[in-house]
Amino acid sequence: MESATENTGSNVNCAPAARKAPLRCGVFLPPYHNPRRNPTMAIEQDLRHVEDLDRLGFHQVWFGEHHSGGYEVGPSPELMIAAAAQRTERIELCSGVISLPYHHPLMVADRITFLDHMTRGRIRIGVGPGALVADSQMMGMDYNLLRPRMEESLDAILELLETPGPVDRKTEWFSLEDARVQLGPYSYPGVPITVAAAMSPSGPKLAGKYGLGLLSIGGTSDKSFELLERTWGITTHEADEHGRSVDRADWAIVGNIHIADTFEQAVEDTRYGLRDFMDYRHVVTPMKMIEPGEEIAHEELVRRVNESGYGCIGDANDAIDYIQKIIDRTGGFGTFLATAHDWADTEATSRMYRILMRDVMPRFTGTCEPLLNSYHWTQTRKDGFSERFATGISQATQDYERVKSAR
Structure with missing residues (x-):
């Protein structure tokens, strides 16, 4: 993001002019891991990467909740947050997301306040309806009921967190009788809450209705941009309708990138896991990057990822262009989240995180401008x-x- 005013040689030693809030950077860690590889090692490596992110100055890391499919092995973002809190000092630890229809609202509210104390206020709670159809099927739930149930749950959780209680509610799937959260918050005025948005308008609608943050996880392809470009308008409209305020600084957008020192090196790095990842995504989503039965060269798959806007495989300059395009088409947002997807091996992924913070993010934070x-x-x-x-x-x-x- 550009500074509101540009410094020149004549005023470099003057007090800095007011500027826009810099773009923050984080990692979205569902996680994705090839089920053919040791899951114990993968979980440990995820936590070691979080330690690296903390040292490198990343602002956030988001942990997912999934229960099927074999690739997204994290069943509880709260467990990962608790483990990561013991290994880190500064980074904000976020749930990305807690699938509310799968949990009783009082249990969610209790775990939120407990984690708030465990992390000394370093948490952000993302909530959603649950993304994988297979998860809801295993629990005997109608997938079409997840979004309305998520709204019922969110409404109850917010009342539990924001009032002393008692809270009394009865729905077809949960009841609250004289309920209250026994542990008060560590954070003031409370734990920040964010609503996930994928391909439907329900996420931005709820974010606006309750004045919450927004997490866009629907992707950055040309088709996904059709929703992204409308997302903030939906959010602000709902906020106005309900007398709430929302801030673009609380909007995080997830993208897919792998970068290296050169484009050629990035292409080589992604031979490790790009095709396996795409095969999995074709199973659990309506993605059509590869036609059924189609055999394509790795270089062609990289080209499709880049040209469709689904992601960015290249060098630092390619990543800068990719992020700038998202800023231009959305009008601006607060945090860019790079998906942890195992397109490359551990060493290449660690190197990618360093390049992202060293060479890419200064373009959007302005930290190098006074030096230059x-x-x-x-x-x-x-x-x-x-x-x-x-x-x-x-x-x-x-x-x-x-x-x-x-x-």
Whole structure:
């Protein structure tokens, strides 16, 4: 994101002008892991990556909840948050998301406040209806009822968190009788709550209705952008209708990237897991990146990922262009989240995180601008500085000789 005003050489030493809030960066960790590889090692590596993210200065990491499919092995974001809290110091730990229809609202509210204390206020709770049809089938739930049930649950959870109670509610799937959360919040005024949005307008509708944050996980392909471009309008409309306020700074958008020092290296890195990931996504979503039975070269799959806008495989400049496109088409948002998808092996993924924070994010945070301005300010005055430098040395030499001869 650009600064509201541009610094020039003439004002580099003046007080900094007001500027827009910088874009934050995080990682969305469902997680995705090939079921042919050791899951115990994969879970441990996820937590080690979170430690790296904390040290590198990432702002957030989001943990998912899934119960089927073999690839997305995290059943409880709360468990991952609790484990990561013991290994990190600064990064915000987020649920991405808790599938509300699968849990009693009082249990969710209790776990939220407990985690708030365990992390000393470093949590953000994302909520959603549950994404995988297979998950709801195993629990005997009608998938079409998940979104209305999520809204019922969210309404109850917010009352439990925001009031001393008692809370009394009765729905077809849960009851609350004289209910209250016994542990008060650690955070003031409370734990931030975010609503997930995929391909339907229900997410932005609820975010606006309750004045909550928004997590867009529907992707960045050309088709997905049709919803992304309307998302904030839906959110603000619902907020106005219900007398709430919303802020783009509380909007996080998930993207798919793998970057390396060169485009060629990124292509080689993704031979590790890109096709396996795509095969899985074709099973659990309506994606059509590859036609049934089609055999394509790895380079062709990379081309389709890049040209469709589904993701970005390339170098730092490619990632900058990819993120800037999302900013331009949405009008701006608060946090970019890179999906952890095992397109590359552990070492290449770790290197990608370093490149993202070292070479990509400064373009959107403005942290390098004062340094570059100071460099250019000095560069344009090189001749004058050089002359004065030489004059200073000459004067010091003359002074020394004069004092020496006077002894």
